[in-house]
Amino acid sequence: MPAPPSTDVSRMRQAHKVLARFDFEPVRLERGYANRCLRIDLTKGSFEIRPVTQQMKDLWVGGKGFDLWLMFQEISKTTRWDSPENPICMSSGPLGGTLSFPGSGKTLVTAVSPLTHSIMDCNVGGYFGPYLKFAGFDALVLTGKAKADVIVFIDAVERRVTIEEAPLESVDSHLAAEEFTEMYAADELDKKNVAVVSAGRAAEHSRIGLLNFSFYDWRRKVARLKQAGRGGIGTVFRNKKLKALVLRSRPISHGWRVSESKAAMRIPKSDHCGPCEEATKTLVRDVVKRWNKDPEYVIEMLQDIQERQRHISQAAVDALALETGVSRGQLYHIATFYKAFSLTPRGExxxxxxxxxxxxxxxxxxxxxxxxxxxxxxxxxxxxxxxxxxxxxxxxxxxxxxxxxxxxxxxxxxxxxxxxxxxxxxxxxx
Ligand code: FES
CATH class of the missing domain: 3.40.30.10 (Glutaredoxin)
Structure with a gap:
């Protein structure tokens, strides 16, 4: 039996007033693409689905490329950061939401920046980008400016997008993320399917406002925040009178994984001598114990190993795979993706x-x-x-x-x- 939302949150939801509504059909992802974008005009309260063409995929691929392409369709020479037509574009790439590549959960965000007065991009963690793709959109364009504070709610469960007045929810991100997560999740488990984007009060008073993207951390039982911090796009968000952008995703099952990787071939074999291999195993056991043997923390474990050995050796990957049950392929993907890790010994x-x-x-x-x-x-x-x-x-x-x-x-x-x-x-x- 799902736990009912708290009375506060129920009261907040009852105060919502739907200003505009749009129903959409689901689509199947084809080779990483939904083949369409969603454009929302906050001035007109209108919605539009635009196709993602083959040419767009060939030339711009996705993520930042799609955002830039979409920006160029919307702006002119005279567009300023606070012009209604300055769009906030969000997109993930064709690998968005796959589990085999670290970073594939990222969302790329662009807008004309209040700081540089040119197009600025930034990337951010959380689940919004993949959830947007699973909802059936490779990218989102938010343009126009609402008259008063509104939220945009993309409901992939009901296949509906709404622009709503939401007068009682907080503007501050840490509170808004909690409130909207509780409001739209069916139960505790479902909270991980809600992603909230918000900018907070400070973004109204400065040009360095950032965007906070929430994701629900079920271990800590809180909605945590990741930041799209470059360029002051949070300031643009609040200037559009957006209080929050909320996405409720359908529950998803695990996507495909790559079990082994060519990256393994780049690992030097030198530490596979008896004594140093034993020392590495002991070190890895130590590190794994520190993180309670929890495979969710393999990145932190790799950080510890990198710090102590100044690189990630093949013996360390083997031992870590054995101790945590995480595939060697996935560990190599992490170790080769993040700049913080090195497969060869780093300098002091x-x-x-x-x-x-x-x-x-x-x-x-x-x-x-x-x-x-x-x-x-x-x-x-x-x-x-x-x-x-x-x-x-x-x-x-x-x-x-x-x-x-x-x-x-x-x-x-x-x-x-x-x-x-x-x-x-x-x-x-x-
Ligand atoms: S571009 Fe060098 S510090 Fe920002």
Whole structure:
């Protein structure tokens, strides 16, 4: 028997007023595509399904590509961040929602940014992107501006989209996520099928508002939040008078998995000597115990192993698979997807030269060359003495200090190419 929603949430729901409604037919996914997008105009209160053409798939693939393509259909030279026609586009790629590739749960979000006045994209975790695809849409375009605060509710169970007044729910994301999750889930188990996107009150008063994407953590019994933080798209969201975008997904079964991976071939065999293999097994057992042998925490376990061994060795993957029951294929996918992991031993310190947009325009390429020269290695390589690994990375999150280089935990701002030797000398000594 499903637990009834609390009286507060029932009262909130009763206060909803549906302003516009749209019913849609389900579609089957074909090779990762639903082959259609959903466009919602908040000014007119109208809905439209647009086709995803083969040309769109060939040229733009999905995710950020689809978002950019859709943006270009909506904006003109004069579109500002607060223009009604500035769309917020959200999309996941054709692999969205598959379980074999880490990152395939991401949603890519774009809009004209209130910070840069150009199109800005960001990606975010949570389940929204895959749920949107399972609802039958490869992408969502939110355009126009409502007169007063509204929510958009995409109900994949009833196959319906509504724009609703929802006067009693909180604007603040941590509360709104809890309220809408409880409101639309049939029971405790169903809560994981509800995804809430919101921006919070601060987004109304600043240009750096971010979007919070919720997902229900059944272990902690809370709706947790992931952030689409770049570019102030939360500010655009609140400017459109959106209080929340809520998606209720149908319960889904596990998708396909890849049980083994070619990535395994990239693992060096060197640590398969008797004693070091034993040491690795002991280390892995230690780490697994720390995380209560719970396979849900394999990423955290891999982080621990990376920290202690400075790489993920084949012996470590074998031992971790044995201890947790997670397939080696999946572990390799994780270890090869996240930049934080390395299959070969890393240096004591990692030199990260930012080549993101802000640093790029301020000469990041020359700085990277200078570090390559000083260290005698190319990006992605480790010095022979094992002291430094050199990496070129996208945005380190402190663009105002551009160009930026991070060595270990220390951020160096306003770096010039001629600073490379001095920085390395100082870091080697510390
Ligand atoms: S682009 Fe380099 S720190 Fe953001």
């Amino acid at each position: 310190k990692t030199v990260q030269v930012c080549v993101g947009t802000a640093c790029h325009v301020k000469g990041a390429a020359r700085i990277l060359e200078a570090f390559e020269r000083e260290l005698g290695v190319k990006q992605g390589e480790t010095t022979k003495d094992g002291k430094f690994t050199l990496e070129a990375v996208a945005c380190l999150g402190c663009c105002s200090l551009a160009p930026v280089v991070k060595v270990g935990e220390t951020v160096h701002g306003n770096v010039k190419a001629q600073d490379a030797a001095r920085i390395l000398k100082k870091e080697a000594a510390s």
